[in-house]
Amino acid sequence: MHAYLPAWVSLLIALIPFGLAPLLMATAFRLYYELRKRQNILISFLGLISFWIGYEYLHQSWDLAFPWMTLGNGFANFHQLVQWYSYTGVYGGTLWIWTVNILVFLFYWQKKHQIQAYSQKLIGLLIATITIIPIAVSLVQYSTYEEPANPSQVVVVQPNIDPYGKYGYIAPEEQLENLIRLSESVAQPNTEFFIWPETAISSRGGINEEDFRQYPAYERIVSFLGKYFNGNVLSGIESYALYDDKKTPTARPLGDKYVDSFNSSTLIDGSSKLQYYHKSKLVPGVEQMPFGKILAFMTPLFEHFGGTTGGYGKDTEPRVLYAQSGIGVAPTICYESIWGNYVSEYVKKGAQFIAVMTNDGWWKDTSGKDQHMAYAKLRAIENRRWVARSANTGISGFINQRGDVVQHTAWWVPAAISQEINLNDERTFYTEHGDIIVFIALAGCLAAFFLIILSKFKKMFN
Structure with a gap:
C-alpha cells in the first residue's frame, strides 16, 4: 500500500541536497561579500552570522529540509560543554562557533597586516571570555543538575532486521514474535513502556488503521501486555487509511476509495483504545515529493512510471501519545529527532519523555548511525527529558536529562535493554520559547538585505 517514486526520480531528488547545500553556503558568503563592500567590518560580520543562521533555518524548514548539517550539532559528542542548549537550542552553538571564529580571524588578520582597527588586547580578551x-x-550546570524523581520502567528493543531484505526473508508474524521474545527477556513486572522501532509492526500491504483491532498482530500484542500492569507498547507501524473521497493531497485512488499510506507510530495498551501519530518530517524523495504542489503538473508522468507526487501522508503537527496512567510520550520517528524545535513542541504538549523509533540500517556501519544517536543527546538537554531510543538496526539506548548515554546496544546485534527513567513535567526556557536566535538572525538578514539594496540605489542615483 506504500507509495514509491520511480528509482530514477528518487535518485535525482536524493542528489539535490548534495548540490544545494554548497550552493546555499556559497550564497551566504556571497551576500556577506556584497555587504562588506558597502559597510564596515563589524556590520558585515553581523550580517555574515545572520546569513548563515538563515541558511541553516532554511535547511530546517523547506521541502528539502536536512538540518543534520547545523553547526550547533557538532557539540553532540561534547554535550558537557553545551548544557545551556536548554536555553538556546543548537542555534546557540552555531552562534558560538561563528563568534569565536570571527574574533580569532580578526585577531590573526590584524596581526598579519599590522592593522589596529580594534585593540588586539580587547579582541584577545573577548576570545578568552x-x-x-x-x-x-x-x-x-552539568555537575549540579538534579533530575526530578518520577521513575518509570522502560524497555527498548533492537530486533536487528536488515531493512534491505526485510520483506524477502522474514514474515511479519515472525518479526512480531521476535520483538515479543526480546521484550520479555528483560521485562520486569512494573515495566510501563515497551518501545519497538520504526515499521516494527507490519503486514503485507500495510495495516488498515481503522481495522487494526481485527488483526492477529493486535490480539497477540494485547495478550503479551496482559503480563504487565500498566504496560504499553509504543511501536513504529506501516499503516494506511481509506477515504470515500480525496480527503488529503497525498491520498490516491484505490478502486472506489482513496488511500493514504503512513510511516506511523502507535500506542497499544490493555484497553481497546488505539492512538496513532503519522510521521511529519518526511524524507525528501523517499517519503515525499519535494514541492509537490508546484510540481503537480507532473503527476501524470509519475503515475505512468508507478510513482506519486504525494508520497506518504503525514500529520501536520506533533502529537503526544498517552498511556492509561496518564504518562505522555513524544513518538518521534527516524530523523524527526534532529529537529530541535519540532521535538520541543511535543514537550510543550505534555510529553514527559522522548521516544525515538528509527531504522538506521540504511547507513550500514558508517558514522551516520553514530551521529543520529548523538544528536538525540541534544534533544535531551534542550528539553531536560530522557530519551529512549529504539533502532531496528543501528544503536538503541537510553539518554538522561543531562545528555549522558546511560545504556546502549552494540551495532548489528539483536538486543533489548531495560532502564528506570525519570519522567519530567517541567519546561525549559528553550521548550517554552524555541529558537529565539533564529528570529533575531532573520531580522539581521532583512536589515543586511536592506543595506545592500539601499547602497545600490544610492549608487544608481549618484
Whole structure:
C-alpha cells in the first residue's frame, strides 16, 4: 500500500541536497561579500552570522529540509560543554562557533597586516571570555543538575532486521514474535513502556488503521501486555487509511476509495483504545515529493512510471501519545529527532519523555548511525527529558536529562535493554520559547538585505 517514486526520480531528488547545500553556503558568503563592500567590518560580520543562521533555518524548514548539517550539532559528542542548549537550542552553538571564529580571524588578520582597527588586547580578551564562560557555565550546570524523581520502567528493543531484505526473508508474524521474545527477556513486572522501532509492526500491504483491532498482530500484542500492569507498547507501524473521497493531497485512488499510506507510530495498551501519530518530517524523495504542489503538473508522468507526487501522508503537527496512567510520550520517528524545535513542541504538549523509533540500517556501519544517536543527546538537554531510543538496526539506548548515554546496544546485534527513567513535567526556557536566535538572525538578514539594496540605489542615483 506504500507509495514509491520511480528509482530514477528518487535518485535525482536524493542528489539535490548534495548540490544545494554548497550552493546555499556559497550564497551566504556571497551576500556577506556584497555587504562588506558597502559597510564596515563589524556590520558585515553581523550580517555574515545572520546569513548563515538563515541558511541553516532554511535547511530546517523547506521541502528539502536536512538540518543534520547545523553547526550547533557538532557539540553532540561534547554535550558537557553545551548544557545551556536548554536555553538556546543548537542555534546557540552555531552562534558560538561563528563568534569565536570571527574574533580569532580578526585577531590573526590584524596581526598579519599590522592593522589596529580594534585593540588586539580587547579582541584577545573577548576570545578568552566568549570561549571560557559558556564552557564554565555549562560544566557547572552539568555537575549540579538534579533530575526530578518520577521513575518509570522502560524497555527498548533492537530486533536487528536488515531493512534491505526485510520483506524477502522474514514474515511479519515472525518479526512480531521476535520483538515479543526480546521484550520479555528483560521485562520486569512494573515495566510501563515497551518501545519497538520504526515499521516494527507490519503486514503485507500495510495495516488498515481503522481495522487494526481485527488483526492477529493486535490480539497477540494485547495478550503479551496482559503480563504487565500498566504496560504499553509504543511501536513504529506501516499503516494506511481509506477515504470515500480525496480527503488529503497525498491520498490516491484505490478502486472506489482513496488511500493514504503512513510511516506511523502507535500506542497499544490493555484497553481497546488505539492512538496513532503519522510521521511529519518526511524524507525528501523517499517519503515525499519535494514541492509537490508546484510540481503537480507532473503527476501524470509519475503515475505512468508507478510513482506519486504525494508520497506518504503525514500529520501536520506533533502529537503526544498517552498511556492509561496518564504518562505522555513524544513518538518521534527516524530523523524527526534532529529537529530541535519540532521535538520541543511535543514537550510543550505534555510529553514527559522522548521516544525515538528509527531504522538506521540504511547507513550500514558508517558514522551516520553514530551521529543520529548523538544528536538525540541534544534533544535531551534542550528539553531536560530522557530519551529512549529504539533502532531496528543501528544503536538503541537510553539518554538522561543531562545528555549522558546511560545504556546502549552494540551495532548489528539483536538486543533489548531495560532502564528506570525519570519522567519530567517541567519546561525549559528553550521548550517554552524555541529558537529565539533564529528570529533575531532573520531580522539581521532583512536589515543586511536592506543595506545592500539601499547602497545600490544610492549608487544608481549618484
